[in-house]
Amino acid sequence: MADKISNKQVFFNPFSKDNPVIVQVLGICSCLAVTAKLEPALVMGISVIAVLAFSNVIISLIRNTIPTNIRIIVQLVVVAALVIVVNQLLLAYAYDVSKQLSVFIGLIITNCILMGRLEAFAMGNKPWPSFLDGVGNGIGYAIILIIVGFFRELLGSGTLMNVQVIPPSLYEQGYVNNGLMILPPMALIVVACIIWVHRAYNKDLQEK
Amino acid sequence: MKALKKLMDKARPSFEEGGKLHAFRSVFDGFDTFLFTPNETSQSGVHIHDAMDSKRTMIIVVVSLIPCLLFGMYNAGYQHWLAAGAETFPFWQLLLYGFLAIIPRIVVSYVVGLGIEFTVAQWRREEIQEGFLVTGILIPMICPIETPLWMIAVATAFSVIFVKEVFGGTGYNIFNVALVTRAFLFFAYPAQMSGDKVFVASDHMFGVGSRVDGLTCATPLGQLATSGATDATQAAASMTDIAGDPISLWDMFLGLIPGSFGETSTLCILIGGLLLLLTGIASWRIILSVFAGGAVMSLIAHWCATPTYPASFLTVGEQLCLGGFAFAAVFMAPDPVTSCRTNTGKYIYGFLVGVVAIIIRTYNNGYPEGAMLAVLLMNAFAPLIDYCVVEANVRRRLARGKAARQASPSK
Numbered sequence: 021m022a023d024k025i026s027n028k029q030v031f032f033n034p035f036s037k038d039n040p041v042i043v044q045v046l047g048i049c050s051c052l053a054v055t056a057k058l059e060p061a062l063v064m065g066i067s068v069i070a071v072l073a074f075s076n077v078i079i080s081l082i083r084n085t086i087p088t089n090i091r092i093i094v095q096l097v098v099v100a101a102l103v104i105v106v107n108q109l110l111l112a113y114a115y116d117v118s119k120q121l122s123v124f125i126g127l128i129i130t131n132c133i134l135m136g137r138l139e140a141f142a143m144g145n146k147p148w149p150s151f152l153d154g155v156g157n158g159i160g161y162a163i164i165l166i167i168v169g170f171f172r173e174l175l176g177s178g179t180l181m182n183v184q185v186i187p188p189s190l191y192e193q194g195y196v197n198n199g200l201m202i203l204p205p206m207a208l209i210v211v212a213c214i215i216w217v218h219r220a221y222n223k224d225l226q227e228k
Numbered sequence: 229m230k231a232l233k234k235l236m237d238k239a240r241p242s243f244e245e246g247g248k249l250h251a252f253r254s255v256f257d258g259f260d261t262f263l264f265t266p267n268e269t270s271q272s273g274v275h276i277h278d279a280m281d282s283k284r285t286m287i288i289v290v291v292s293l294i295p296c297l298l299f300g301m302y303n304a305g306y307q308h309w310l311a312a313g314a315e316t317f318p319f320w321q322l323l324l325y326g327f328l329a330i331i332p333r334i335v336v337s338y339v340v341g342l343g344i345e346f347t348v349a350q351w352r353r354e355e356i357q358e359g360f361l362v363t364g365i366l367i368p369m370i371c372p373i374e375t376p377l378w379m380i381a382v383a384t385a386f387s388v389i390f391v392k393e394v395f396g397g398t399g400y401n402i403f404n405v406a407l408v409t410r411a412f413l414f415f416a417y418p419a420q421m422s423g424d425k426v427f428v429a430s431d432h433m434f435g436v437g438s439r440v441d442g443l444t445c446a447t448p449l450g451q452l453a454t455s456g457a458t459d460a461t462q463a464a465a466s467m468t469d470i471a472g473d474p475i476s477l478w479d480m481f482l483g484l485i486p487g488s489f490g491e492t493s494t495l496c497i498l499i500g501g502l503l504l505l506l507t508g509i510a511s512w513r514i515i516l517s518v519f520a521g522g523a524v525m526s527l528i529a530h531w532c533a534t535p536t537y538p539a540s541f542l543t544v545g546e547q548l549c550l551g552g553f554a555f556a557a558v559f560m561a562p563d564p565v566t567s568c569r570t571n572t573g574k575y576i577y578g579f580l581v582g583v584v585a586i587i588i589r590t591y592n593n594g595y596p597e598g599a600m601l602a603v604l605l606m607n608a609f610a611p612l613i614d615y616c617v618v619e620a621n622v623r624r625r626l627a628r629g630k631a632a633r634q635a636s637p638s639k
Contacts, residue, residue, distance in 0.1 A: 194376055200416035209390065 031152040034160035041164040042215045043225060046132040051165060052207040053124050058181050060120045061169030063110065065162025069155060071102045071128055072137060076154035079142040095138045096129065103128050133161055168210045176201030236260055254349040258356030286361040288507050292500035293365055293559065299483060300490040301326025304373050307428040307486055311440045311470045325436045329429055330489060333368035336377045340384045348393050359398030366406035366559065369490030370552065371413065372426040379420060383412045403607045404566045410600050422450065427486040428470055445470040447487045449551045449589065449596035452538050463541035480549035491555035501558035510562040513571060514578040518557035521582020522548055529590045539590040553585055556599035566607040570617040577613055581606045
């Protein structure tokens with residue numbers, strides 16, 4: 021980034037104007053995989069916020085000592101170490117959810133958002149802005165995950181956070197959960213709807 | 229007719245820019261051009277106008293669907309009476325029963341689909357496109373008779389918005405809208421769209437018919453897929469109608485079998501197909517090659533039949549008559565928007581639709597009605613096929629030009 025932007029912008033831009041999922045279209049893969057229910061989506065969002073914030077800080081601290089040729093490897097090592105810590109914490113304190121998330125916590129290592137932020141921001145900025153950037157982007161990612169998870173769980177299972185919210189009387193009248201919402205393709209369509217609404221309100225993001 | 233014309237002309241000013249009913253301009257426009265040939269002339273360039281505009285095309289497709297629709301009504305009643313254990317089948321009552329069963333579904337599909345279409349047209353300040361005229365009648369015809377109305381509404385809304393309008397409306401869609409509706413229903417509500425409880429109406433319709441409890445009857449292909457038949461005789465015996473009698477090839481051709489509303493009768497589909505071919509609306513290349521592809525694949529499947537896949541015991545005739553195959557071949561595959569444009573491409577596209585339909589049906593016991601998925605799959609490939617055909621043509625002509633230049637080097 022050529023011109024200097026304030027810490028506030030660094031933190032708040034990823035929420036909407038520069039959202040990693042719906043504007044930069046990164047991290048779509050995990051967005052499909054973990055959003056069938058709201059709870060895993062929430063845990064995944066928090067995990068990514070934590071990993072992204074701390075890896076940004078660590079890389080930012082050592083950015084001047086990393087040889088350019090092997091910087092990707094160094095970044096991967098840092099992210100992988102943090103992911104293992106998060107994974108162990110989940111196994112210890114939220115075993116059921118970590119079972120549902122299965123391989124996707126491990127796959128945070130290959131999440132495009134992480135590599136993107138490390139390369140684009142942490143390699144060229146001080147630790148404090150990097151921390152804000154990591155938290156901001158993590159939250160931007162988590163927001164989308166939660167919205168998608170909300171609609172998929174509500175329409176696909178009739179529950180939210182595993183609590184039945186669609187009243188049983190509706191089922192007696194013939195309402196049926198939408199099985200397609202559980203399947204990954206619907207996550208793409210829900211993300212597409214979010215992008216649609218978002219672009220409708222942000223005219224400057226619309227492609228010509 | 230004169231009075232109608234006068235009424236329309238009188239009403240026109242209030243719909244034009246500045247009029248008080250301007251918000252409904254596209255609706256008025258749609259009705260106006262639906263009833264009368266528009267008297268506008270083109271503003272630029274040279275155009276050739278044909279009376280055969282897309283509204284007339286759509287109407288002919290709807291007319292060609294009428295045999296299937298009428299037969300579907302009769303069959304819905306017939307299956308219901310058969311399920312109730314009746315001895316006599318009063319023709320008009322059967323027809324009335326089917327009529328009462330299908331009318332709400334047609335109304336829901338049209339109201340939802342056209343509602344969205346009108347709204348979008350008004351919103352974008354465009355003319356109303358008439359594509360939904362056919363889609364709206366196709367949707368109830370390819371669904372089981374027991375599909376709840378709200379499901380039809382949800383699925384229709386989904387596919388009109390996400391398959392048609394987001395791509396730019398009629399003529400720009402990649403996939404067949406009616407088939408996506410069916411696919412949406414199939415994947416979203418599998419219990420209501422397949423299995424053995426939905427293909428025969430079990431309740432009375434507005435007082436006609438009677439209530440039948442504990443009714444189960446799958447489609448012949450559905451029965452076969454779960455039968456575990458180990459040879460051809462067992463396979464043939466596993467397909468029964470609702471009273472338990474085996475189904476002959478003639479029954480399959482005539483269509484007095486359980487199945488989705490409009491697609492059981494191969495005979496009526498062929499009558500409709502003939503009308504489409506005579507008026508030149510459907511491409512004979514596609515229809516022919518779908519049947520050819522289906523026949524070839526059925527032969528191969530029949531030739532190496534295994535008990536693992538009971539549907540592979542079916543003969544060619546049975547494969548082509550059962551399920552939605554004929555309906556897909558005549559009314560779905562030749563859809564001019566979603567199929568191939570080039571003539572060579574049409575042969576390839578149609579052939580592959582036939583082959584894939586039989587492959588899915590035979591080798592995946594979970595999806596006995598594979599024709600729908602086959603057409604959707606080939607819809608996705610149609611532009612690629614066209615591209616390859618055009619590129620091959622370009623290359624061939626380039627090579628020919630090069631050869632001609634080498635043959636006469638004097639210039």
